[in-house]
Amino acid sequence: MKIILFGGTTEGRVLTQRLSGLGHDVTVSVATPVGAEGLEGASVRVGRLEGPAMAELIRGHALCIDATHPYAQLVRENIRAACQKTGVPLRRVSRPKSEAAGCVEVETSREAADYLADTEGNILLTTGAKELSAFRALDSARLYARVLPTHESLAACEAIGLPHRNILALWGPFSRELNAALLGQYAIRWLVTKDGGSAGGFPEKIQAARQTGTKVLMIRRPADFGMAVEALLDELRKGVTP
Numbered sequence: 001m002k003i004i005l006f007g008g009t010t011e012g013r014v015l016t017q018r019l020s021g022l023g024h025d026v027t028v029s030v031a032t033p034v035g036a037e038g039l040e041g042a043s044v045r046v047g048r049l050e051g052p053a054m055a056e057l058i059r060g061h062a063l064c065i066d067a068t069h070p071y072a073q074l075v076r077e078n079i080r081a082a083c084q085k086t087g088v089p090l091r092r093v094s095r096p097k098s099e100a101a102g103c104v105e106v107e108t109s110r111e112a113a114d115y116l117a118d119t120e121g122n123i124l125l126t127t128g129a130k131e132l133s134a135f136r137a138l139d140s141a142r143l144y145a146r147v148l149p150t151h152e153s154l155a156a157c158e159a160i161g162l163p164h165r166n167i168l169a170l171w172g173p174f175s176r177e178l179n180a181a182l183l184g185q186y187a188i189r190w191l192v193t194k195d196g197g198s199a200g201g202f203p204e205k206i207q208a209a210r211q212t213g214t215k216v217l218m219i220r221r222p223a224d225f226g227m228a229v230e231a232l233l234d235e236l237r238k239g240v241t242p
Helices: 010-021 051-058 073-086 109-116 129-135 151-159 176-185 202-212 229-238
Strands: 002-006 025-030 043-046 063-066 090-092 104-106 122-125 143-147 167-169 188-194 215-219
Touching: 002 010, 010 025, 010 229, 051 073, 063 073, 073 090, 104 109, 109 129, 109 188, 109 215, 122 129, 129 143, 129 151, 143 151, 151 167, 176 188, 176 202, 188 202, 202 215
Parallel strands: 002 025, 002 063, 025 043, 063 090, 104 215, 122 143, 122 188, 143 167, 188 215
Antiparallel strands: none
16 A cells, blocks of 8 residues: 655654554654654655645545644645545544643643743753743743754744753653753653643653752643544555545
């Protein structure tokens, strides 16, 4: 079967490997070169797509799989619209939500920044470089950002005036031990995160925060309805999809 898969996520990499192993012809579309890492040997298309360009890429495939990040709501909507336009069946693969007991929960990064304006102590931002601009109004000396080690991420940190000593350019996910070490090293009082699930290292963040007494501010996931990786693979084995 000819399949187009969106997402350089953990799920995307697993599905690419498993589907190729089952003999399917898989093309993977990722937004950035970072997303393409770990997909060596697969047919990969790198670049952000929307509208006609996305529909053109999807057209002619027997199935489209959306394995994008749980917080990539706009991308999910664009994929859904492109599939409706082209008549290509769509399956969404999603991660289970995590247990977030004890976290302060907000809807957006902007709300997180507003909340933190009335607090004291250092803040570790782990929500991704694209979200950093929401925290521009806060005292940059309080802010530490853990971002991917790319030029784009560093530029986003510099754009909000983040001191270079406060930039932690690392590739996750991270163990509980490393999370705890970073929280302790930089005297972090507030950890700002998204619920990236087990694949994104969310449980290890929470465990480290509890160990060090760090407060957690979590940005809630957008509504996301999908299926597990194994459920989709089971459908394909049984010939249920598309």
